[in-house]
Amino acid sequence: MKVTGPWDRHRIDEFLEGARIPVRIGCRTPAGDPWIVSLWFAWDGTIHCATGANADLIGFLSHDDHVSFEISTNDPPYRGVRGRGTATVEPDIEKTQLRALFDRYLGGTDSDLGRRLLRPEREEIHIRIEPERLHTWDFTGRMPSSPTQ
Template sequence: MNLTGPWDRSRVDEFLADATIPIRIGCRTPADDPWMVSLWFQWDGAVHCATGADADVVDFLAADHRVSFEVSTNDPPYMGVRGRGRATTTADEDKRLLRSLLERYLGGTDNELSERLLRPDREEVHVRIEPERLHSWDFTGRMPAKPDPADPDPAE
């Protein structure tokens, strides 16, 4: 795998393992149009996402498994990791990955969204992306952090 940018592999792994923001995945439709989808993910050296078996992206990845992706902060100072790789999809019959993602992003499965997603009749798919290239960026040194509205105004 090709790694570029200011972060070494351990910092990339740390950022992606700790990030609880969705990953944005770019792919192609069977008509060769670009498509973007945001999904919850886990990282262990590969990207692991869950989605419904009837989601358009499942069909798109079956037609072309090449993807691009990005995980980045939404507030300054901006930082993140982008890359490209190859996606595979497999059934997540026991919804193990989905349950893990619900724990990671929502803190548990005792909520309305979890009940809807974990319905027995809903089929789930595990999307695994094996990265071929990763690039990190970090503007911490040249961009101030967004002020916290809870902090008192220093001018007062």
Template structure:
């Protein structure tokens, strides 16, 4: 049973439509945060949207781990890369935890690659690689959809 999000929703889609888009769309989430020196930083990660939160994974030594230990506030966007453009952006808080058994990473490999039988998957799942789970709890979500006004851009 999916947990109801406590985030504030605005934009063109209902909370259910937002959840459907975030569950069905397999582009990376773009995350913006601050470094310990208060500089802005942005990166893309694979995600899954479960129980009203984004779940990501990355290597323990990735810069984003240090940055999120310094400040938990993030902004994010999940949007299509091809016309007609549509997506969800917002802000929230990130929390870190170990992904010791690489369960989160495996879920992301299944979602984005369709399995773990690739050289990329094998290198990410290597026993010596330590993985960290990132959970982003949205506070505000805003959806947009330019399908109607860009409809003619898809006509050939």
């Protein structure tokens, strides 16, 4: 994997493992049009997401598995990781990935959203993105923090 920008791999891992912001995934529709979607993610050297089996994204990735992605802060100072890679999709029969994402983002599944997405009849898909290239940026040294931070 090629890494460019100010952060080394250790700093990338540190940022992505601690980030509780969505990943923005860019792909192409079968007609060749660009598409972007935001999903919760986990990082272990690859990006792991979950979505419903009937989501448009699953069909798009089945047609073309090449993706771009970005995980970045929404408040100054702006910093983050963007890149490209290859996505694979597989059924998540036990909703293991989805449960792990609920734990990561909300501290558990005890919510209306958790109950709705974990319904037994809902089919879930695990999306895994293998990065080919990562690029980082960090404007901390030249941009003040947001007054709300």
